[in-house]
Amino acid sequence: MKALIANGHRVLHAVRDILARPDWRPALLMAASGCVGLLTAPVGRADPPPAFHQAPLSAASLENPFRGQWSAAQAGGRLYAAHCAACHGRSAAGTGNIPALAHARVQSVPDGEVFWFITRGSRSGAMPSWAALPEEQRWQLVTYLKTLVNAPILAPAPAAASMKPISAPPPPAPFTDFRFEVPGAVHKITAGDLPAPYATRSAGNAPAIVARPPDAWPKAPRGFKVQLYSDGLATPRVIHMAPNGDVFVAESDGGRIRAFRGLSADGKPERSEVFAGNLNKPYGIAFYPAGPDPKWLYVGDTDSVMRFAYRNGDLKASGAAEHIANLPHGSGHWTRDIVFSVDGNTLFVAVGSGSNIDDPDTTAAERYRADILAFDPDGSHMRVYASGIRNPSGLALDPRTGQLWCAVNERDGLGDNLVPDYITAVRADGFYGWPWWYMGPHQDPRHAGKHPELRQRVITPDVLLQPHSAPLQLAFYQGEQFPDEYHGDIFASAHGSWNKAVRTGYKIIRVPLHQTGRAGGEYEDFLTGFVLPNGQAWGRPVGVTTAPDGALLVTDDGSNSIWRISYVGK
Ligand code: HEC
Incomplete structure (x- = not known):
């Protein structure tokens, strides 16, 4: 893991710093669920897909050990409140010049690139490096951030014992449920x-x-x-x-x-x-x-x-x-x-x-x-x-x-x-x-x-x-x-x-x-x-x-x- 992150400093695709590109525009997207998210997308949709903050190619393949785990997301939520909310806002909607993390670009890039960026921080230093947090906590933060759109990480299923079956009468034929x-x-x-x-x-x-x-x-x-x-x-x-x-x-x-x-x-x-x-x-x-x-x-x-x-x-x-x-x-x-x-x-x-x-x-x-x-x-x-x-x-x-x-x-x-x-x-x-x-x-x-x-x-x-x-x-x-x-x-x-x-x-x-x-x-x-x-x-x-x-x-x-x-x- 350490080697992979160190690799990041050899920037493989310098030209891919997407934030430096002039052609970004916000696009208002509406999900089928009726949930509205602000996502940034490049007009030209140039290829290859730009990496997140010049993340090295290796970052995308870092595996999130907690992906999809509710308990890790909850732990990440507590870490977020303690370390990140002051700048990114309590609901991760961003404050001032500090970017939103909910319904934002973070949601569409690989977990590994987000992890890499949180670890390293931004080149300007405006976003601090969080390398001092244990690796496990950084992954919990990533896991939490990924819950902030369309809930891809879900509330736990009800226990079988506590599940009360629906008792409504059957619908009139030929209708069904x-x-x-x-x-x-x-x-x-x-x-x-x-x-x-x-x-x-x-x-x-x-x-x-x-x-x-x-x-x-x-x-x-x-x-x-x-x-x-x-x-x-x-x-x-x-x-x-x-x-x-x-x-x-x-x-x-x-x-x-x-x-x-x-x-x-x-x-x-x-x-x-x-x-x-x-x-x-x-x-x-x-x-x-x-x-x-x-x-x-x-x-x-x-x-x-x-x-x-x-x-x-x-x-x-x-x-x-x-x-x-x-x-x-x-x-x-x-x-x-x-x-x-x-x-x-x-x-x-x-x-x-x-x-x-x-x-x-x-x-x-x-x-x-x-x-x-x-x-x-x-x-x-x-x-x-x-x-x-x-x-x-x-x-x-x-x-x-x-x-x-x-x-x-x-x-x-x-x-x-x-x-x-x-x-x-x-x-x-x-x-x-x-x-x-x-x-x-x-x-x-x-x-x-x-x-x-x-x-x-x-x-x-x-x-x-x-x-x-x-x-x-x-x-x-x-x-x-x-x-x-x-x-x-x-x-x-x-x-x-x-x-x-x-x-x-x-x-x-x-x-x-x-x-x-x-x-x-x-x-x-x-x-x-x-x-x-x-x-x-x-x-x-x-x-x-x-x-x-x-x-x-x-x-x-x-x-x-x-x-x-x-x-x-x-
Ligand atoms: C001191 C204020 C500050 C704190 C605290 C902070 N950030 Fe940031 N963060 C920033 C700034 C500023 C940027 C934009 C950096 C840039 O684009 O150069 C940023 C960018 C990011 C991005 C990239 C967003 C994007 O779409 O480009 C992520 C992810 C992120 N922060 C996660 C976190 C997490 C997780 C924490 C808590 C562990 C945290 N930040 C704490 C200021 C902060």
């Missing part, structure tokens, strides 16, 4: 099942994520095995396999794309590298052109589409990001999924609404939002491909038909069992109702009387999901490993509800297409178990993709990990 969401359970909701608006009150039931209890593990159908593939990630979201079998993940809060390679005997990647950093809430990932030899990796940042030159085998971007197109952004839904049409001529970009239910007629900020936009691959010729889609947070092509599908978060505030979220094949120029209508000719009471001419145009989607379950990524199963009946089916995440009295979602579902390319409206729970009997949640599935060996990989931004589900037979 987590108590009845188990692998193999089949659900089907039709437009005829919908209750009237406000049949139940609008709940405020956002999850405070707890640490995974030792005996909790995701549950899959019989014959499937669930392994922990990776953990300690910074909000892992969309996941895709590159044509050569490497696995790429957007770590949205970390502002980076990570690449994994290989598979160890216990189901973990053999290599993990940051492909690119300094991105602005990256989410969508697409290799282009299609086929075995892509030239580019496109990324959907929250405010733009960027692309990196890519060649098979690259685990690190070989050059700077190229800006392709600006996207509408600001408040509200921040995820931007992207996918190319089969012919490669169109880049589809999903842009969710800025609000729950504001009227675009009178709210300028909703222009070109709640839409699936289309561009030429060079970012030119923006057009609206389909509209009235409140938050299309997942896009995918059926590889057999080339049909575009999307997963959509519908509106809140109308009660537990309204409005269904959905998965649907997207029709060109299709209008899906938001904000005036939903599920065909149902008018939103908050916009009563508006746009009667659109009533007949509103498309009822193919698969209605339990309202508020919050589907995110969807993927067509293309592996050979799962039994034949799964081939070509859709897997999708349900990130989980906040606007429902008893939680729903927090699972991976399967939408059977019965080898027809069409959905019949029903869907099946595939991976569950992220909610404890007392209603607290420890995990939230987001991304899903087929791995090279045909296993399914599922990202989880509750436990900040990735799960691997493989078929092992009876």
